[in-house]
Amino acid sequence: MPTVTGSFAASFSASFSTAAAFVAGATGYTGRAVVAALRTRGVETVAHIRPGSVNGAEWRARFEALGATVDESPWEPAAIVAALTTHRPTHLFALLGTTRARAKREGITAPYETVDYGLTKLLLDAASACGHGPRFIYLSALGAREGTSNPYLSVRGRLERELQASRLPFLIARPAFISGRDREESRPTERAVSLLVDAALRGLATAGLSGPQRRFASLTGRQLAEGLTALALAARDARTIADAAAIRGAIPAEQA
Ligand SMILES: NC(=O)c1ccc[n+]([C@@H]2O[C@H](COP(=O)([O-])OP(=O)(O)OC[C@H]3O[C@@H](n4cnc5c(N)ncnc54)[C@H](OP(=O)(O)O)[C@@H]3O)[C@@H](O)[C@H]2O)c1
Incomplete structure (x- = not known):
C-alpha cells in the first residue's frame, strides 16, 4: 500500500480536533453504508442527496434517523464549494458512479465521463477551492488506469492522477467487486x-x-464502508492508496 505524505497536508492538520464528514453518493450501495459507519463512530456527517432525487424524502428520513445532516446542493461548482465551506468537512467521501443501464434511463450519453469522472472532478475542484483542505476519499476501482480502452477504468485512472496532483490529502480505494445480496438495485x-x-x-x-x-x-457495501471509514479516519493528512486487501485488513474485528 504506497503512502505519500505531503507537507501542505501537514500544514492544516492542527486546526482540526474532531472529524466531520461529507458523503457524496450517500444514496448508493456503498454511500449509505458509509453514512451508517460514520454515525456509528459518532462522526458528524453530512449526507449529500442529488436534488430532485425520486426517493429524496425517503432518503432524508433514513439519514436523519441516523443523526446525519442532509444536504441537497445542486451539482454546480459554486453550490458545491458553498456546501463544503458551510459544513467544513475534514473528510470528503466521493462515492459516485453510474451504470450504462441507469445512464440510459436518465438520458446521459458518455456516462463514465459525465458522472463517474465529471461529478467527482467537480467535487475535487470544490475541495481544492474551499480553503480548508479536506481529506478526499475516492472510491476508484481495481485496475484503474488512464489510457486503457476501457472507459470505466480510464476515467478512474485520470481522476486518480488529478487527485494525486492536487495538494489535498487523500485515500484512493481500489476494491474489486462491490457486491452483496443486500444491494437493493438488481x-x-x-x-x-x-x-x-x-x-x-x-x-x-x-x-x-x-x-x-x-x-x-x-466486498459487500457494509464491509467496504467499515474498512474505508477506518482507513479514512485513521489519518487526517495522509496520501494513501488502498487495495481490497488493505481495506479488508482495516475492517474492525467486530464488523468483519
Ligand atoms: N460495483 C462494483 O463492483 C464496483 C467495484 C469497484 C468500484 N466501483 C465504483 O464505486 C463507486 C460506488 O459504487 P456503488 O456500487 O456504491 O454505486 P451505486 O450504488 O451505483 O451509487 C452511486 C451513487 O452515485 C449517484 N449518482 C449516480 N448517477 C448520478 C447522477 N447522474 N447525478 C448525481 N448523482 C448520481 C447515485 O445517486 P442516486 O441514488 O440519486 O442515483 C448514488 O448515490 C462507483 O464509482 C462504482 O463504479 C464499483
Whole structure:
C-alpha cells in the first residue's frame, strides 16, 4: 500500500480536533453504508442527496434517523464549494458512479465521463477551492488506469492522477467487486460474476493460496464502508492508496 505524505497536508492538520464528514453518493450501495459507519463512530456527517432525487424524502428520513445532516446542493461548482465551506468537512467521501443501464434511463450519453469522472472532478475542484483542505476519499476501482480502452477504468485512472496532483490529502480505494445480496438495485450479471470469482478464489485459498482472495474477493457495501471509514479516519493528512486487501485488513474485528 504506497503512502505519500505531503507537507501542505501537514500544514492544516492542527486546526482540526474532531472529524466531520461529507458523503457524496450517500444514496448508493456503498454511500449509505458509509453514512451508517460514520454515525456509528459518532462522526458528524453530512449526507449529500442529488436534488430532485425520486426517493429524496425517503432518503432524508433514513439519514436523519441516523443523526446525519442532509444536504441537497445542486451539482454546480459554486453550490458545491458553498456546501463544503458551510459544513467544513475534514473528510470528503466521493462515492459516485453510474451504470450504462441507469445512464440510459436518465438520458446521459458518455456516462463514465459525465458522472463517474465529471461529478467527482467537480467535487475535487470544490475541495481544492474551499480553503480548508479536506481529506478526499475516492472510491476508484481495481485496475484503474488512464489510457486503457476501457472507459470505466480510464476515467478512474485520470481522476486518480488529478487527485494525486492536487495538494489535498487523500485515500484512493481500489476494491474489486462491490457486491452483496443486500444491494437493493438488481445487477444480476455483476452479482453472478462476483459469486463465480469469489468461489474460485475460495478454492485457491483452500489449496493454500490465500493472497489472491485477500486482493480480489468481493466486498459487500457494509464491509467496504467499515474498512474505508477506518482507513479514512485513521489519518487526517495522509496520501494513501488502498487495495481490497488493505481495506479488508482495516475492517474492525467486530464488523468483519
Ligand atoms: N460495483 C462494483 O463492483 C464496483 C467495484 C469497484 C468500484 N466501483 C465504483 O464505486 C463507486 C460506488 O459504487 P456503488 O456500487 O456504491 O454505486 P451505486 O450504488 O451505483 O451509487 C452511486 C451513487 O452515485 C449517484 N449518482 C449516480 N448517477 C448520478 C447522477 N447522474 N447525478 C448525481 N448523482 C448520481 C447515485 O445517486 P442516486 O441514488 O440519486 O442515483 C448514488 O448515490 C462507483 O464509482 C462504482 O463504479 C464499483
